[in-house]
Amino acid sequence: MGKLAGWLFRWITLRRAVQLGTFIFFLWLLLNTTYIFEGEEPKIPRDLFLRFDPLAGFITAISSRSPSLIVQRFIPAVALLIATFLLGRFFCNWICPLGTTLDVVDKIIRPKTRRPKSEPRIKHTPRLRNLKYYLLALFAVAALFSTQLSWLMDPISIVTRSYGILVYPYLAKFVDLTLGPLYDVPVLNRITEPIYGFLTSRLTPEGMVVFRLQLLFLAIFAAILFLVKFHPRFWCRYLCPLGALLGAASRTSLLRRVVSEKCIDCGRCQAECRMNAIAENPRGYFPQECTVCLTCVEVCPVGAVSFKFANPFGGRVKELVGEGLQMSRRAFLKAALVGAVAMPILKLKPQDKDYPPFLIRPPGALPEEEFLDRCIRCGECMKACPTNALQPALFEGGVEAIGTPIIVPKIGYCEYECNTCGQVCPTGAIRKLSLEEKQKFKIGTAFINKNKCIPWNEHVNCLVCEEHCPVPEKAIKFWEEEVLEQKTNRKVKVLLPYVVADLCIGCGICENKCPLVEEPGIRVTARGEVRHKDRYPPVGQTG
Known part of the structure; x- marks a missing residue:
């Protein structure tokens, strides 16, 4: 009983419980991103997780020239940034659903029992570690030129899109193919039919849900997951621009990793740190890389490691902080230049007089230029569409419009009694319309x-x-x-x-x-x- 109580009251157990709970909540929100009846708007916005995304909020506000967007839709993201200044980059390991997915895949691909004792690791490489900061600079500069690129690597957009229009349709088809035929099997159907009925009525859609560009989105998602084969949380360490933004904010966070005099320099904390955030001297660390996973606290054999609130600028705490962001001015300017150059390339499209005839946007969509500045390709509207009419655009609106939602009538139609897409759009690219307004739009x-x-x-x-x-x-x-x-x-x-x-x-x-x-x-x-x-x-x- 004592061992059980000790396990329950460990900080790492709390972190895992929060991580699992927020992931389940994310999936619940996604499953309930469906047709919303008029007058029955949910108390919890279905796009709540996306509103916690400061990268989407700030990049969209810059590209659309709408600072008020932060106040209107991204107050949770502001709260997250404030919490990051206090607690560090905790979001990545406690809340982020993509981070949780990477941890699960890591345990499947790289189980501890199969890991070599001396696996190659990239140790404290500033160029790789700072790559995500250059990507953040690229997206920010592109946004200054009114080009929305954050959707390519925004983890919250990626994970929402991937689960909503990749995993969800696959599971729906899997349920249909495995349980559907069992209806004709006597006796067994008494067990399977209630399960099938529950899943089809509560969790999976009626009929087949098909989305264009699934191979492109699958390739992006699969590549991110496969990178854990080389290093745990490779994406979070080296590529994630949201992690870069939160890392910059956590550089001087008040919650600090502290190592007492009991440290025996065994190196266990360094070996187990999935973010490679602990310096060559195990008493020091890189606060902008630390995701407060508490693994170092857990594995320390002498209990020398803890996290405490301390002055980040004072005395010993400052001495033990690893080297800062060693960002080359030349590399930063290159990233900014790429962001600026991307603008004219991506905006190449037919002239207004040759406006694409089949670029049919959902009701409430902003004028095209404003729409493209705001749309983060999260897929929420496509997931919520009850008729599967909303599909990712191919080249109907040019390169810049790839992945944005358009109506493809041959696949589905815009339901007259539905205005859900405007209710689930996190950035206001699709305005929220009353049903009466929508029916006249x-x-x-x-x-x-x-x-x-x-x-x-x-x-x-x-x-x-x-x-x-x-x-x-x-x-x-x-x-x-x-x-x-x-x-x-x-x-x-x-x-x-x-x-x-x-x-x-x-x-x-x-x-x-x-x-x-x-x-x-x-x-x-x-x-x-x-x-x-x-x-x-x-x-x-x-x-």
Whole structure:
């Protein structure tokens, strides 16, 4: 009983409990990032974890020229920075879901029983250790030139996107393929059906969820995870720009690692430190690299290591701090130059007069330039979309728009009774609209493809698009015309559909439900969208 009580009241046990609890909370938020009924907005914002991300907050505020964004949406991130000034870079090991994922993968790929006794380690290499600070500088300079690049390496965006549009669809398909067929197995189905029903109603979506660019996002996520093969928390040590920001803030934190005179120089703390944060002299350490994991406290055989609040500028505490950020001025300028050069390269795209017709943004999206400055490609809106309509953009809007959400009507349509995407967007790239506002928000216009449309091309009545049109006044109407039937060569009356452009909101359900699967007889483009009325001439009826 005494050993159990001792284990429960260890600081490292508390850290592991907090780490597990916050990871479960992250997954719970992600699973509940689904369709939100009008008037039933959740008390806990589904994008809460993203609001704790100071990298996303500050880079987005700079790139969008909106300092007020910090106050409006990223107060939790400010609170985290203040806590970092006090407690050090604790977020990386106590809270960050990507850090927790890396720890789990590390235990699978590099179990202690299989690790060589003298594995090669990169010891105190300033160039590698400071690489993440150069990346932070690159993203900050790019943001000054109104180019949003942080999504490429922001750990919170990456882990949210990866679990939301990679892991989640995979698990949904796995459940469907493994438990679904067992319905036809007598006796066994009495056990599996309740499980299958619970999972499909509470955890996994109905139908298959498919996202474009999954291979790209998988490659990024897999590469980050695979790096633990070389060193524990390789990403956190050398590459993470959020870790760089928090590390800079923790340089003079009040919570310090203290080693007493009992230290016997055994080197256990150095060997076990996953962040390589302990100096050659084990009494010293690099506070900007230390994530307060407390492993050194745990493994010390004589109990010489502890963490205490102390003056970071005074006496012995300052002497035992390792070398600071040895950032070369030349390397810093190179990183800044890359950030500046990235701006014109990434912003290469068609001129306004050739605006991509199939770049259909979700309702509430800001004008394109502002939207791109704010969107961090977290995937929250795509995960929440009940019809799978929101997909990562390919090259519809140029290189800069890759990965941003667009509506692809052939995959899904914008649900008339849904305004969830604006509620889960952490940066305001998609504005929060009331359901009434959303239902009037024009994102595009449909047009009839007369070479494919069944009534126009085959002279056979088809009412599918009009039946599914959600607009009360019906944006799709018919006129009756007498035509020559192709098969019998006699005159018949056919209802020919046309679109009333002033009524159409561009939701895409007509294209999605068209029975001509290979190439629909009705298409939706961004023409007439409310974000850029000046781009298009006035429209009326479209054939």
